[in-house]
Amino acid sequence: MEAGNNENEKLLVTVGHGPHSDELIRECKQMATLMQSPWIALHVDTGRELSKEDKRTIKRNLDLARELGAEVHAISDGDLASGINRFCRNFQITSVLFGQPLYGHLRLFFSGGNIVERFSKLNPSVKIYIIGQKIKTKVEQKRTIDSQVEENKKIGLRSYLIASFYIISIGTLNAVLFHVLHLLPYRSIGLIFLLAVSMAGRYFSIGPTILVSLLSLQIWNVFFIPPIFTFHMDDPEDIFLSLSFFFVATISGLMTSLSRRNQKLLYRQKEMTSALYKISLNIVQGTERGSVLSGFTKDLSNYFKGQCAVALKNSDNVLAHFPRGEDWLFNRSKEWEVATWCFVNGRIAGRWTDTLNRANGFYVPLKAIDEVVGVFAYSPKDRDDLSVNEREMVITLCSQLAMYLQREMYQEKASESERLKTSERIHQTLLNSVSHEIKTPLTAIMTTAEAMKSKPDDKVLKDLLIPSLVDASKRLKRVVDNILDMSRLENGVLGLKSDWVDVNDVLENAKNGIADQLGQKQLVFVIQEEFPLIKIDALLLEQVVMNLILNAIQHSPDFGKIAVKVSFNQNQWSLRVEDEGSGIPNESKELIFSKFYRIHPERRGGSGLGLSIAKSIIELHAGQIIAKNNDQGGACIEFVIPRAENPPPMPEEN
Numbered sequence: 001m002e003a004g005n006n007e008n009e010k011l012l013v014t015v016g017h018g019p020h021s022d023e024l025i026r027e028c029k030q031m032a033t034l035m036q037s038p039w040i041a042l043h044v045d046t047g048r049e050l051s052k053e054d055k056r057t058i059k060r061n062l063d064l065a066r067e068l069g070a071e072v073h074a075i076s077d078g079d080l081a082s083g084i085n086r087f088c089r090n091f092q093i094t095s096v097l098f099g100q101p102l103y104g105h106l107r108l109f110f111s112g113g114n115i116v117e118r119f120s121k122l123n124p125s126v127k128i129y130i131i132g133q134k135i136k137t138k139v140e141q142k143r144t145i146d147s148q149v150e151e152n153k154k155i156g157l158r159s160y161l162i163a164s165f166y167i168i169s170i171g172t173l174n175a176v177l178f179h180v181l182h183l184l185p186y187r188s189i190g191l192i193f194l195l196a197v198s199m200a201g202r203y204f205s206i207g208p209t210i211l212v213s214l215l216s217l218q219i220w221n222v223f224f225i226p227p228i229f230t231f232h233m234d235d236p237e238d239i240f241l242s243l244s245f246f247f248v249a250t251i252s253g254l255m256t257s258l259s260r261r262n263q264k265l266l267y268r269q270k271e272m273t274s275a276l277y278k279i280s281l282n283i284v285q286g287t288e289r290g291s292v293l294s295g296f297t298k299d300l301s302n303y304f305k306g307q308c309a310v311a312l313k314n315s316d317n318v319l320a321h322f323p324r325g326e327d328w329l330f331n332r333s334k335e336w337e338v339a340t341w342c343f344v345n346g347r348i349a350g351r352w353t354d355t356l357n358r359a360n361g362f363y364v365p366l367k368a369i370d371e372v373v374g375v376f377a378y379s380p381k382d383r384d385d386l387s388v389n390e391r392e393m394v395i396t397l398c399s400q401l402a403m404y405l406q407r408e409m410y411q412e413k414a415s416e417s418e419r420l421k422t423s424e425r426i427h428q429t430l431l432n433s434v435s436h437e438i439k440t441p442l443t444a445i446m447t448t449a450e451a452m453k454s455k456p457d458d459k460v461l462k463d464l465l466i467p468s469l470v471d472a473s474k475r476l477k478r479v480v481d482n483i484l485d486m487s488r489l490e491n492g493v494l495g496l497k498s499d500w501v502d503v504n505d506v507l508e509n510a511k512n513g514i515a516d517q518l519g520q521k522q523l524v525f526v527i528q529e530e531f532p533l534i535k536i537d538a539l540l541l542e543q544v545v546m547n548l549i550l551n552a553i554q555h556s557p558d559f560g561k562i563a564v565k566v567s568f569n570q571n572q573w574s575l576r577v578e579d580e581g582s583g584i585p586n587e588s589k590e591l592i593f594s595k596f597y598r599i600h601p602e603r604r605g606g607s608g609l610g611l612s613i614a615k616s617i618i619e620l621h622a623g624q625i626i627a628k629n630n631d632q633g634g635a636c637i638e639f640v641i642p643r644a645e646n647p648p649p650m651p652e653e654n
Contacts, residue, residue: 009037013065013097014084016043017054020099021061027131028097029068040091041065044083045076045389047261049205058388063348066395074392076269078262081118088126095127163200163208164215170196171219178224186224190245193220197249201256209253217246272393275303279397283404296401300394306381310366311339312374312405319343319375330361330377339363339375346372348395352385362386364398368406376401444472471516481543496540496620500533500648503566503573509538510545517550520558528567535644540617547610548577548637555581555635568643572623576638583629592627611637 013028015021025041032039043058050058066072077083088096098116120128174189184192193216200212222229225238233239279299286292297308309322309330319340322330329335338356342349342363350359366374376398386394448469455461507525545564552562560580567574584592591597593615611627618625623641630636 009035009094010092011035011037011039011095011097012084012088012091012093013039013041013070014044015041015058015061015065017050017057017061018099021057022064024097024099024131025061025065025068025070029065029070031095031097031129039070040093041070041072042084042087043074043388043392044080044087045074045265045387046080046083047076047078047265052385055385055388059352059391060354062388062392067347072392072395074389076265076389078258078265081115081122084119085122088123093126095129097129097131100130100132159204159208160211163204163212166200167193167196167212167215167219170216171223175223186220186226187241189224190220190241193217194245194249194252197253198256201253201258202260204257205261206254206257209257210250213246213250213253216249217242220245268389272389275299276393276397280400283397283400286404289405289408292401292404296397300378300397304378304380304386304390304394305383307377307379309377310374310401311343311377312366313343313372322377329379335359335361335377339377343372343375350377351379352391362394364395366398366402366405368402371406373402373405373409441472441476445469445476448472474516496537498535498537498644500535501538503527503531503534506536506538506541506545507564507566510542510549513542513546514549514553517553519553521553521556522559522561523549524561524563526563526565531566531568531573532643533647533649534573534641535647536621536641537617540620544614544617544639545575545577547614548575551610551637552577552579552581552635555579557581570643572640572642574638574640576636578630578634578636580634583633584627584635589627593625614639 011028011032013024015025028039028041041062043062062072062074073087075083075087077086084096087093096119098119116128116130119126170193174184174192177183177192178186178189197209197213197216201209204212218231221231221233221242225233225242227234233242279296282295282299283292286295293310297310301308307329309324309328311319311322311330314320321336322328322339325331330339335350338350338359338361341356342365346365346367347355348362348364349355350361350363351357352362361377361379364376364378365372366376376394378394448465452462452465504527507527511523511525549562549564556562556579562580563578565576565578588597593611595609595612597612615625618639618641621641623639625637625639627635627637
């Protein structure tokens, strides 16, 4: 084996409950480090019933592999060699590590043969490494064997007792049919036993099924085959029939048992795949963090029948409490200490683990690429433990959720950074755009004030300068008001104060507000007859109309005409301002309502805020505003606002 960067190499180590599985994992880690290649730890659930200690060993080994940097997977397949082969083909595995098979010949016979030989026949292109284990002392071997025997006794005793009672019950029924009722010959009784063994395979594992087969043969021989109540058989045909019965019954029962086990595996795998798909889809398609977390905990709670919750870290990188208040299960002091330890150390803790296992909850860190973003907690209702595959499913889903949360946090940071950049850009644009608008009236005010100061007793001069001073002050006030209004609109401070008003009053006030800016332009109002009262914020709409007219003034030629046309129908009312200027370039039609945007930035006059403010106010009224060009030339800006129902009658004129 040569050291170096093997980009195409990918190692796989199989993880089970064997006594040397942890050594195999460490050996694979060393090989992967030496070859600079990725490595995967795989557990295959064959459906075989395992003791609690064996399950804990598998989980402990998978956690060890995860801590050493392996990519951990757990799959289900009734045949171990077939499952490993399928995984290798799906994940392009190039090398597989096996430990030395330690099973006896009988165990190898029932498991289908040596796993290494069977896998090499299924996938000859994959390199196989067989790692020898450390030789144990006789005391260690005896301790290991005694431990396994004790665990197997706990698992199997109940199943073997039930299987024995089952076949004895069948034997009792057959005895009634044969000895009491004389309904069936002894060879037909053998067929009933054969059927019973086949049925046993549906409810028992391989060991109890073989026991049923052996007991049924002996019961049939002793109590039904002549001579009765002896193990002896006189008829050679009965001897051949008994041997045939044993082999057929055993094979039939074993095949039924294996079929049942594979069926359970497929059902379990289908349920897990469906749950994985549903929860993963919720994470991938989620657009709002709250709904993703809610859906994640709800789906896992329904699948595992228990309580689930997620706690996230706050801006200070400290784990925030779980939802639902401090008296909730996961927020109690004992449970919270476990969740905090899980978050700080980035390791699984709590129930069914080797760390703080007296806790009621099972805690998984939401570990992304380079940080822990939170903790997932699960407390069961009526469940003794999670299977190995279920546990890996939870860890996999938590990893997906952690990646989603980290991506969301990065996007928030990026958005915040972009907001800061935008704020700085707006700040600079604001200075560039309004500096002239502020400087011009300020200069006029300062010049006028200095002239009046130099000749304080000159009444004629005061009468000449005071109107200029008032005009400059109004212009400065308009600029400041625009900036303040824009700020209020962006911060959501500026709200509507709607009331029923006459549109004529709005237009009259707007006309008075911009009268000093008209100069030589002609302003015309065209109002549809019998115009009803409208429900609006009068002050804000006056601001909109003034801004639209001021925009038209800036882009209209001398002696040009500016028309303000107001109309209504059953559902809405509209106002449009038309000028006789050069119109709006096509590339500016989408940008004209942006803050600080000006079609001709080189020209003096205008801050680029008027139309943006107008758009925001119209949208507050649930309306729309558009900009377009007139067919006869010039620009047209029009807004439409929905009409409120049941307007009061127009007041009578005095």
